[in-house]
Amino acid sequence: MSDLKHGGQAIVDSLKQHGVDRAFIVPGESYLAVLDGLYNSDIQTIVCRHEAACTYMADAHGKFTGKPGIAMVTRGPGAAQAYTGIHTAWQDGVPLILFVGLIPIADxxxxxxxxFDPIQWFGSQCKRVFILDEVSRSSEIVAKAFHAALEGRPGPVVVGLPEDIIQQPFENQNHPVIPVAQGAVTQSELQSIIDALSMAKKPLVFVGGQNWDAQTCQKLTKFAEDNHIPIIHDWRASDRIPFDSPAHAGYLGYGRADGCADLLDSADVLLTIGTVLGDVASDGYTLRQSFDQVNYVVNLDTSLRGHSGATTSHIAASPISFIKAITEYKLDELDAKSRLSWFNHCHKQQRQDSAFPEITLSSNSYEKYASMTLVMKELVKIIPEDAIYSFGAGNHCLWAQKFLPTKVFPSQLSSRNGAMGYSVPAGIAAALESPERLSVVVTGDGEFMMNEAELSTSVRYKAPILIIVMDNGQFGTIRQHQEAHYPDRVSGTQLQNPDFALMAQSFGAHGITVNSDERVEEQVAEAMRVVSKDRKTVVMHVITDPAELNP
Structure with missing residues (x-):
C-alpha cells in the first residue's frame, strides 16, 4: 500500500524498516526534510556537538551491535568533519551509514x-557513495546502503541527499530489506582445517574483525578449551574470548607482549577468523611472513584486503557461519599431549602479561601525582563482570588494553586507525545501547579535549559513563617517539589543561580529582557509586607523572 510523503519521510520510514532505533546527528539546513521525518518517529535522535563525535558514535554502535550505525550531517564543513569517523569505520571494517545533506541539484x-563532491571526497574510504537524484528511489537507496555496509567485509557507506530532492512529495512504497549472505564452508575445507589442527603441536587461532555475536564467541571458547587450542586477539578486539578463559593467549599489535609475537611466529598452524594478518598485528609486516607457514584464513572479504604472509586456504565465510560449522567437530588426539603443553604455556603467558605489578603507595604530597596503574587495579577489584570499555588512541590506552578484563562480547570499543577523540563518543553509544551495563571510558588529556563537549550529550540523554582521564600534560605517545628519535629535545608535544573535575561539574556531571595514591581506593569507590547508583556521568581527573608513559 502506497501513500504520498516527502523524500525525508520515506528515508526515515525505510530506516525503521531496517531496524534502526537510534540516529546520531549534527543538524543542518540541507536535510531538514529528514529531520522532519524523524519528528514523529520512534527512532531516537541523538544530537551531538561535533560531526566527528557523531560518526564515532555511529561506528561504536556498529561495532557493538553488528548493525550499521546511522550518522547524519550537513554538507561541506559538516561532511569534512565527519570524514575522520568514516576513515575509522573503513579501516576497522565497521558497518556505518553516513547521510549527508547536499546543495540543490540546480546549484x-x-x-x-x-x-563539494561526495564521490571524490569519500570514494576511496567507503564501500559505496550513493547520491539520491530521484525522490522515488529514496527507500531503494536506503536498502542498498544497508546491503553495501553489511555484505562481505563490512564498512561505511555515504548517502548524499540533495536538499531539493528530499523535500519533494511522491507516492512511496518501501523497498524490502536486501538479505546479506554470510558465506559458507564446505565439508572438505572443514576436514582440511580439522586435520591440520589435529596434527599440529602448536596450533593458534587469531580472531578479530566484525560479524561476531555473543553466542558465536561462547561456541568458539568452548571449542578452544575442549580441544586445547589457544586464541590470540587482534589489536583492539580482545573481547572474543573471556579474559580469564584458559584459551586466552593475549593480543597482537601496539603494546603487545613480546611473548605474543613469539607465539604468532612459532605456531605451526594459524587459523585466522574474521580478520587478517595486517600491518599492526604483524609488527609492520615482520611477523609470520614466511611463505612456507600454514595459514588458514576465514574472512568474507574475497579480496583479503590488508592480509600479509602466506595463505594456505581462504574460506569465504563469516565468523558466525564458520564457527557454527567447525564447533560440531572434535580434534583427533594425534598430538594431544604436545597441544596441551602449548595451550597451558600460552595462557600462562597471558596471565603474566595482564597481571598487576606490585605497587608501593607513594608518599606524594597532596596535589602531586597519582599512579594510573593503581587506579586501574582498584577499578578492576569492583568492576562488574559485563562492563564495557571504550578508548581511542594514545599511550593511556595501554592501561585499558592490558588490565581491563573483557569477559563477555561485546565489551571493548576502540579505534584501530589511531583516531583520537573516539573514547567518549564510543562510551556514550555503549551506554545508550545497553544502559544496564557500566560503560567505562579510558582517555588521555590530549584525546579527551578533542570531544569533551560530548559530556553534554551524555548528560542530556541520560547515558552515564565513567571517564578516567590520564592527565600527564602532553601528547604522551608522540613525546615517547620524540625521545626515541630526538633525545632531550621535547618540542610541540606539551599541553596546558583545565581542571577536568570542575569542567565535568559545569556540564552537570560529577568530577573527582585524583592527585595522590593515598585516596585512590576511596575515590574509585566514589566514582563507581555515583555512576552506578546515582546514574550520573563521572570524570576522574587522574594527574600522573609525565614520565609515566607505559604501564
Missing part, C-alpha cells in the same frame, strides 16, 4: 555555498 558546479 551544482557553480561553487555554491558549501558545495
Amino acid at each position: 551544482r558546479q557553480r561553487e555554491s555555498f558549501q558545495e
Whole structure:
C-alpha cells in the first residue's frame, strides 16, 4: 500500500524498516526534510556537538551491535568533519551509514555555498557513495546502503541527499530489506582445517574483525578449551574470548607482549577468523611472513584486503557461519599431549602479561601525582563482570588494553586507525545501547579535549559513563617517539589543561580529582557509586607523572 510523503519521510520510514532505533546527528539546513521525518518517529535522535563525535558514535554502535550505525550531517564543513569517523569505520571494517545533506541539484558546479563532491571526497574510504537524484528511489537507496555496509567485509557507506530532492512529495512504497549472505564452508575445507589442527603441536587461532555475536564467541571458547587450542586477539578486539578463559593467549599489535609475537611466529598452524594478518598485528609486516607457514584464513572479504604472509586456504565465510560449522567437530588426539603443553604455556603467558605489578603507595604530597596503574587495579577489584570499555588512541590506552578484563562480547570499543577523540563518543553509544551495563571510558588529556563537549550529550540523554582521564600534560605517545628519535629535545608535544573535575561539574556531571595514591581506593569507590547508583556521568581527573608513559 502506497501513500504520498516527502523524500525525508520515506528515508526515515525505510530506516525503521531496517531496524534502526537510534540516529546520531549534527543538524543542518540541507536535510531538514529528514529531520522532519524523524519528528514523529520512534527512532531516537541523538544530537551531538561535533560531526566527528557523531560518526564515532555511529561506528561504536556498529561495532557493538553488528548493525550499521546511522550518522547524519550537513554538507561541506559538516561532511569534512565527519570524514575522520568514516576513515575509522573503513579501516576497522565497521558497518556505518553516513547521510549527508547536499546543495540543490540546480546549484551544482557553480561553487555554491558549501558545495563539494561526495564521490571524490569519500570514494576511496567507503564501500559505496550513493547520491539520491530521484525522490522515488529514496527507500531503494536506503536498502542498498544497508546491503553495501553489511555484505562481505563490512564498512561505511555515504548517502548524499540533495536538499531539493528530499523535500519533494511522491507516492512511496518501501523497498524490502536486501538479505546479506554470510558465506559458507564446505565439508572438505572443514576436514582440511580439522586435520591440520589435529596434527599440529602448536596450533593458534587469531580472531578479530566484525560479524561476531555473543553466542558465536561462547561456541568458539568452548571449542578452544575442549580441544586445547589457544586464541590470540587482534589489536583492539580482545573481547572474543573471556579474559580469564584458559584459551586466552593475549593480543597482537601496539603494546603487545613480546611473548605474543613469539607465539604468532612459532605456531605451526594459524587459523585466522574474521580478520587478517595486517600491518599492526604483524609488527609492520615482520611477523609470520614466511611463505612456507600454514595459514588458514576465514574472512568474507574475497579480496583479503590488508592480509600479509602466506595463505594456505581462504574460506569465504563469516565468523558466525564458520564457527557454527567447525564447533560440531572434535580434534583427533594425534598430538594431544604436545597441544596441551602449548595451550597451558600460552595462557600462562597471558596471565603474566595482564597481571598487576606490585605497587608501593607513594608518599606524594597532596596535589602531586597519582599512579594510573593503581587506579586501574582498584577499578578492576569492583568492576562488574559485563562492563564495557571504550578508548581511542594514545599511550593511556595501554592501561585499558592490558588490565581491563573483557569477559563477555561485546565489551571493548576502540579505534584501530589511531583516531583520537573516539573514547567518549564510543562510551556514550555503549551506554545508550545497553544502559544496564557500566560503560567505562579510558582517555588521555590530549584525546579527551578533542570531544569533551560530548559530556553534554551524555548528560542530556541520560547515558552515564565513567571517564578516567590520564592527565600527564602532553601528547604522551608522540613525546615517547620524540625521545626515541630526538633525545632531550621535547618540542610541540606539551599541553596546558583545565581542571577536568570542575569542567565535568559545569556540564552537570560529577568530577573527582585524583592527585595522590593515598585516596585512590576511596575515590574509585566514589566514582563507581555515583555512576552506578546515582546514574550520573563521572570524570576522574587522574594527574600522573609525565614520565609515566607505559604501564
